[in-house]
Amino acid sequence: MEKTSFCFDSKNLSGLFSHPGKDGSIQGAKPLEVHLTNTSILANCFASEKNIALCSTKFLSQIAKITALLHDIGKATSFFQKYLFDKKKTKSRHTRHSLISAICVWGTLNRLIEEKKIQEDKTFEGFTAILAFFATLKHHGDLEATSDMLLLSEDDIELCYEQIENIDKEKFNTLILNISCLCPEIGFLTIDSLREFVDHAKVSIKLFKRAFRKLFDTEMKFFFMLNLLYSILLDADKTEAIFGTLVDIPELNLSYIDVDSFRRRIFKPENFENSIKALRDSAFEEATNCEIDENRRIYTLCLPTGLGKTIISFAFALKLRELAQKRFSSKFRIIYSLPFLSIIEQNYDVISKILSFCGLDITSDILLKHHHLSDIVYKTKDGLQNNQEEIFDTDIAKLLIEGWNSNIIVTTFVQFLESIMTNKNSNMRKFHRIANSIIILDEVQAINSEYWFLCKNLFEKMCSSLNCFIILSTATMPFIVDKKTAVEIVKPEKYFDKLCRTVLHFDNNFSKIGLEEFVAKFEFEKEKTYLFVMNTVSSAKKLYELINQRFPDMQDEITILTTHIIPKERLRRIEQIKNKKYKIVVSTQLVEAGVDVDFDHVVRDIAPLDSIIQAAGRANREGKKGKSKVTVIELVSDRGRLFATEVYDSLLIDATKKILSQFQKVDESKFAELIFEYYKELARRGVIETSSDDKGTSQKFLEAIYRLLYTSSDSETDAIGSFKLIEDEPYKVDVFVEADEEAKIIWQRFEEICEIKDFFERKKKFLEIRKSFYDYIISVPKTTNLPVNFENLIFRIPHSQLSDFYDPITGFKTKGESYLSF
Template sequence: MRCRVNQLKPGSNRVGKVKTVTTLPFSKLYSHPDKALEKHLINSAELALQNLSQSPVESFDIFNKKILKEVIVASCLCHDIGKSTEYFQQYLSSAEGKKKKLREKDETKHGLLSAVSTFYAVEKQLEGEQVQGDERTFMSFIAFIIVRRHHGDLRDVLDEALISTRNEQILSNQVESIDENKLIVLNKYLEGAGLKQEISKDLLRKWTSSIKSDLRKIRRKLRGLDKRQNINFYLMTNYLYSLLIDADKSEVVVGKNIGRKNITLDSSIVNKYKRSKKFKKTHINSLRERAYQEVLNKPVDLKDRIFSINLPTGLGKTFISYAFALDMRNRIEEEKGFTPRIIYSLPFLSIIEQNAEKLEQIITYNGIKADTNLLLKHHHLSEVYYKKDDNEFEQDQAKILIEGWNSEIIVTTFVQLFHTLISCKNKSLRKFHRLSGSIIILDEVQSIPFKYWLLVKEILKKITTELDSYIIFVTATEPLIFERDEVVPLADRDYYFNALDRVVIKPKIERDMTIEEFSDYIEIQEGKSYLFVFNTIKSAEMFYDILQRKIDDEIAFLSTHVTPFERLERIDKMRKGEIRFAVTTQLIEAGVDIDFDIVYRDIAPLDSINQTAGRCNRNWCGQSDKGEIIIISLKDEKRLYSDYIYDRVLIDITRKILASRQEIPENEFLNVIENYYREMQRRKSSDTSRDLIQAVYKLKYDSVDEAVCIRDFKLISEDYPKVDVFIEINEKSRDVWQKYLEIKEIENLFNRRLAFSEIKADFYMFTISIPMTVDNLPPEVAGFRYVNCCSLNEYYDTTSGFKCQGVTAIW
């Protein structure tokens, strides 16, 4: 095993450090309570430059790394210049009771004045660089945008080029309030740190008078941005914005760059762990080992950027992808001179925990501490805990470090990843620069909706070339986001699909059945285990009620109306083979490691059916009976249950494919799913992607009208309004609720949020989302819908979950 401590090799083009001056007197201006403004500005620039130095990004079009360095230096050194006003200084030094009123005053806001200073500072900073006048002005405008919105979200650049008369007056008031002597001292610090543009009161007066007309000239040229069809401007804006806001937040809370975990790991740690498990010599395990060795021994050209591990379910894709990524990481370090992060992204929270736990076991088995700066889980319910070596960080610091992806291996959700790639939001874009030089593993990539395929393709292609990143698709049903010849396959998928005969799909969709008719239709065989997968919670509940009257065995029920705490308990029992019957919605489809003999599935898009097949006869020994996936078509009194949640075109394509077959053996799955995706491409529209790509070209992050903008991208669409409800089901939930009530009493908003983040993961283990339109909405207590233990029976069934009343069958 290779596990050595080594020096990180940052990008080949060194960008240097911020100079510091220590002999000057203090300006007596503050950025935050007890923090000198000059110290914050210089330290922020230093942090941003360190991150830029470690990134392999060399340029965006004509803007090379030296230019990027100059822009980020000027932007960081000027990003809080607006805090030098008397308005802000007075706000900062005021008592807590007075602060709220001062905070709301327009003159207290510092973003616009800081942005104006940055605009002219960048113009000066780029003099002498190999960049023409128009390009220099454009880059100054990008700097203006990122500084103006460093405490908010990015907006439409056309709107940002407008300065109102009211804003002109505010800027004038702010400049006149500045103490000139203090500004002179501050300027000397900034000059000593590398800022080429003097910052004086006279210049601020001049700039605030001319900015409106200067931006108006730029605005005319911005109207043609979409004609250039250049995603690089979008990537560059996000990259610079990310460097700025990450440095700003980290400097305030953490104080310094904590450095990376300088450790080299390779596939040998996975090999050693696998050997310790002493897997039995079965046919399926032989195939798993063959696939593992094939991928790891595949000759790889680092000029290729997009790879695929397309293997049937149950063939150990997690082990394979981690081992391959670790080896690739070492090759990149040795051959290209930088050390990539590994970002492992999955669609569902349930499998993130499972995946991260497996990797943690591999790491710790090899005698390596799985500290947070080596392995990090990040999703909206992540525990706020960060540890490096023996140093455990304070909670506010931990939150900043986690949200900034300060780790070597990050396990996260599709939502976190794709809303970092395609977003206008400050919180999401803060970690954008971490994507540079990274190895991004997309597991279960078929979960990406078709309407975003073209958009995702264009963005991923660009980040591989412009950010020097690598993409690995990991899936049993690889969608045609990229054409086959655009992706390098790492395994002979045809061989593995042809070698398997574990399951057979049996379409029984000649007639549509009600739940009652379906319950009469099924035959229960002795010794077989059964999984029933439904399209809606209502249909699952109806069938569960009938089934429990027919059999005496325990039946596990799973839906999103059952608390996560109980769901995890039930899934664990399924994994251990303690459950013979399970009734569930489609949440069980991907990545959940359970195994049943016979699966009944209400009709769904073919890729979903294929995922469900992965929960059937997973550990086939090569001789036992085949598992069966029986596809049926269920209806209520109005329509098919599939119509409530799925695209009708996708269901129609699936029906036509299934209707022509009596059976589909596993070795034909690959061809069938390929035909499905081809037909999907032919019949489905990519207009949503095209509209969003145009918004990307235009840098239209947000919109005040109905025009499509980047903010419109939502990986997961909410089809109906929901409300969260806390369910008090046991003693642990009661303790969590009591802590929540205590936290609500904390007056300071920052401290209250910090305290809640400590219990957030536990809190949401007992929280479900229900339709806002139910007739029996629980009462609100302390700002949250709440069902206590005394009223549990009124609202909640301990088996099937929340008792929705007065809503249609979709729920």
């Protein structure tokens, strides 16, 4: 670990403190100058590693350093010092310190810019200090609309004057003397300076309201700058308070050539039909030989399923990283983002194997997995202690994981996009790690189409301002990128044209048919394996039961996968499916994209065409079975309604039917053309935004970015903070299932944790069991069959009542009217 701390002679300290000791007393309390200087050192480190077009590294470092150095200066008041050691921790308006600190940051930066001690970047001329003001003002909360953050009432101003009157002058002077050792430029600060800043703030800060009302920054530079300053301050502040040092991220000595060596070892010819092996080799070679133009930052990898997109995109990212690091003399991290937890585990495992093959230790500072259910474990190798493994305390591990302290981060679309499109303190702390990064968005078609235009504009501006490179990987490339500006890593038609593993049928014999009739009519061939992909849990369960009734002697060879089955069991079954245990699998969409399973015949209930093509990728992946069939059917409920329209927009289904109705069958070689026609049809119908004139959801969020509208009091206006990649499901509740002995032990630990009175200790202890706890959590509809509600925290199915609520094969038992979900 690289130490980032500033030492003071204890005899010369101010006697002011930032945090109490462990027992809440003055014993072991942290001196305020120690917190401020060390936070400033960290902020400067974070800023100085950025080499971006948005602003100069020197400018960003100066602003971040001074903002962090003064971000808690308001803690110097006697009100806060008394509160700090008050056992009752009684808060009042006088103990607030963010506003007076923000005014101090604003006033100090203004003065230093006026005196030419800071050379302001032209882009932010006149606005630098106010952006730092916003970051400081909200470092203990969440960002708001600029009009709200500029709202200084007479009471606010009066409070600032009262707080200044209650600062011990001698202690304050000592504090400034101490922290100015790190930054002599702020040595002019006195209590009188604070008063002058407040005097000016009464008028000057209010004047910015007019400027921000007019702001419409289509280049997103103000958005990125505020996010950067806020993120750097948050990360430095939290890191100093919890950990106190900077994690020394080791060099990652890995090349795309190493990945090629790994690939050649695992993809042996005998494991694949020769043409598939040849196509894999060709795609890898074409991708890694792709010419890189540093002025073109967005790359696309569109390949049929089963041709090794994971390995190819990772190898190309390493090549990009090597060139970028030489060109910009900065470290670049790789952010590998995926839509679903199931494929995160799968792809993380692939990257782990590559690293191990190359002789690298799988430590958290090399490879990090981050999603809401990942283990809170962060480990490194201590070079000073004979390379021994060092495992960090839970609080520190959480801090380091959520701050993306690693060379390679494997994470979800939610974590990635909601680090950018957010106003939340906790989400935005890692935003600054996105600068100087190679970003892989795998299975990018899974992003909701209403956000494609937003992503297109956001990604382009991120690349130009934050010095990012983005790789979009999928078998069904959506309209997220401009084909004129994006670089194709491989020519998709070269690979689609040569493949004939599957043929897609839109079977009119199974048009608007009920489940019972479908199972009775469908012809099963004895030696073949089948995957049925359904749109709802209820239709999947019903189909599973009907197939079992038809083949009572095959029950051990038939299984089901839905979200009503506990995650632990789902993962077990997916592994069994990969190992060819089952002949018939009934599933919802959770196997659709990226999960490496292989069947002779795939049957897909009608869905958006890109989902159908993804499902088709589960058939004959290795090309050993001649030509496999993918059958599209239209299933209806007892009420005669398509199951598809209960989970998908009818416009998507109609567009799919229009495209498919033009063909009796479609060979895999035509899939790329088919999907392109489908997306064109969606654009024609107005489902996909293609310009700012469309005024759809994407454009509304873009306008929020242009205006720095992080929040909005108007429910009709979309604000940055209201963005959610996956909408909340208020019709669902979480249920803990005591499915086995391990679940009983975990629940007992959970009950013990709930008894802990201290909130922070309780939270810490829960983090230690969180991963195991969520292995037994399912999300189910609110029905009449809900189990006991434990202290209004979570529903629970005790082991003694398991048979009443949960079937070990099909999962949760729903009764009564329920919302059909997937």
